[in-house]
Amino acid sequence: MAVNPIKSVLYYVSALLVLLGLILLLPVLLPISLYFRIYRLVLKRMILNSPDAVKGHADLVPAGDAIWLQDSPENKAIINAIAVLKGRPDIAKLQQILMDRLINAKNSKGELLYRKLQQKFVKKYHRDVFIDEDNFDIKDHVYQYEGALPKTKNDVQKIISMLSWRAIDPEKAAWEIIVIPEIPVDDPDDGSCEYAFLLRFHHALADGMSLVKLFITRIVDKDPSDQKITNKNFGGQNKVAQLAMAALFGPYILLERILWPADDSALHGPEVSGEKNVAWSRPIDLALIKKIKNAAKATVNDVLMACLGGALRKHLTDNDLPVPESMLAMIPVDLRGPVMDEALENHFGLVYLPLPTNIEDPMQRLKYTKSNMDAIKSSPEPLVSELMIKYSMSRFPTALTRPLYKAISEKSTMVLSNVPGPQHVLRLGGQAITTLIFWPPQKANVGLGISILSYAGEVRMGLIADKAVIADPGPIPELFEQQIKTMAKLLNVKND
Incomplete structure (x- = not known):
């Protein structure tokens, strides 16, 4: 069973030691950071005064x-x-x-x-x-x-x-x-x-x-019933508390991510080819998933993640492939406030969720998944990752940042994105939109991207896989559907 690392005394001690080490190195690191900051500001001024900026329009791409x-x-x-x-x-x-x-x-x-x-x-x-x-x-x-x-x-x-x-x-x-x-x-x-x-x-x-x-x-067409998209505040904490936790645990989290061993499984490791195949599930009734989570005293995301872990496990066993203890999923976490503005931007952090693939029993798998999900909800990791990206990308050259983020990205088996969509049917030019599915991109040698999107009372899983990792991803969404049905049966949950 996973333990919330923030509540671990050893974790606190380790974080404080790493933070102390960073403080001791500040006399060396600050001048280097200042040099790169000045260098980047000079480049910014040169760009904004360039002919392209004068005759037309040029903007620096934000660090994030x-x-x-x-x-x-x-x-x-x-x-x-x-x-x-x-x-x-x-x-x-x-x-x-x-x-x-x-x-x-x-x-x-x-x-x-x-x-x-x-x-x-x-x-x-x-x-x-x-x-x-x-x-x-x-x-x-x-x-x-x-x-x-x-x-x-x-x-x-x-x-x-x-x-x-x-x-x-x-x-x-x-x-x-x-x-x-x-x-x-x-x-x-x-x-x-x-x-x-x-x-x-x-x-x-x-x-x-x-x-x-x-x-x-x-x-899409305007609808009087449309409501503003609202987000639940990350971590349920105020901004000051989030920043304080990020300052305390950030250096340790960064060091841990760099030193963390990469996943070793049949779905991670081979060089990717660049050629992709996509697949998606049939629509799954969101009401059924909510009944399952109520019966299991879990959340919708707990249920979906546990079923995904079960689907990946079944894929491995069906193909006589070794089953690892878990598979690491890199998950974007939205860091916007309760009400989103209209800006096109990247404003999220990343967390790493181990999906249990070695647990055969669906209910035990759900219990383990819920424990992991509860742990990352209070983690400062998403904010730490966003601050790290914005700081490093605004100062250091590509020669330094590219290998750093390549090394961190290579730790996980998959990118996993869960996006809530509108729960009523949208229209475009008067025509009803019946289906929405998306596929997230991957980085480095990660060859698997998985999405979960809810729309108009239904949930769909999307999957994109590099051909070098999974030649035919089609069965995995079907296995995901089966896992949900199995969990519903075990909990004696029926769909109306």
Whole structure:
């Protein structure tokens, strides 16, 4: 059973010793930090006075965004998401909607809200910079898929898989929406039709929560019943308490993450190929999951994480692969306040959650998972990671930051992102959106990305896997569904 490390006396002593060591090194570290800070400020002034800034528009990429530009050809930092809509597409109408609601949207001062959606990433004086596209055209970013139309769900998955790891033109703003004009429907005899579009946004533009906010408040049709997205305050603590804990435990957490051994399993370790396959589950009733969590005296996330651990365990045993004690998942934690603003940004920290894969009994696995989840809820780790990223990326050169974050990223088997979506059906151009699924990007040699998104009373799991790690990820979402059904049966929970 996991123990909350903050309550461990040994953890306190270790953290204090590391903090003391850091304080003793400050006479050496502070001048180095100051040198790099001055160096970066000089570069900033040179960039803002450059011809590009004078004749057009140039902005420095914020430190919290710039880290995502340290991606690789094998693991591009692109968030992929699919929306399925009823009816037939009208590309010109969609392009105009996005121009009106997004590209030309302005604040009360008459300034563009999302100028970065018309800007490309470039390097100037070793800094990442936003520069206006030479000739922005919405048609370069919103266009129709020209390949053969899918006949089956498997065909749709193949198309999304192929598009998911494709590079975005570096001479354009790093986002695109690709419309698949027709996809197979569950009941073709009723005369209905559906289409889909794949949204692809580079992570340096924004994180998942920011993009969900953008989608709900700016892209889809307005609905009088829409409510503001609100967040539960991270850790349930005030800002002063969070910062105090981060200051005390931060140096130790950073050292621990650097020295932590990397996961060793069949799903982690091989060099990634860069070619990806995607899969997703069928819709799972959110009401059923809530009944399970009530019966088990747990949370929805506890249940979902335990079932995910069970699905990965079953995948390994079904394929006669060794089962490790656990698999480490790197999880983004949103650090915004209770009410989100409209900015496109990255504002999250990271925690590492061990998913128990060596526990066969579902209820014991849930108990273990809940203990781990409770421990990380009070951990300062998310805030520590965000502060570390912003501090290091605003001062030190890529030659130092890239290997540091590569080493930290390589510890985990997967990136796991859980995003709450709206619980009513959205519409775009008057057409109902029936399905929303997304896939998070990975870093370094991590070859597995898993998402869980709730929308309109349903939950779906999305999975993207490098072909070198999992050739066919399709069965894993099905195993996830089975784990939920098994847990419901064990708890004598029935869906209405």
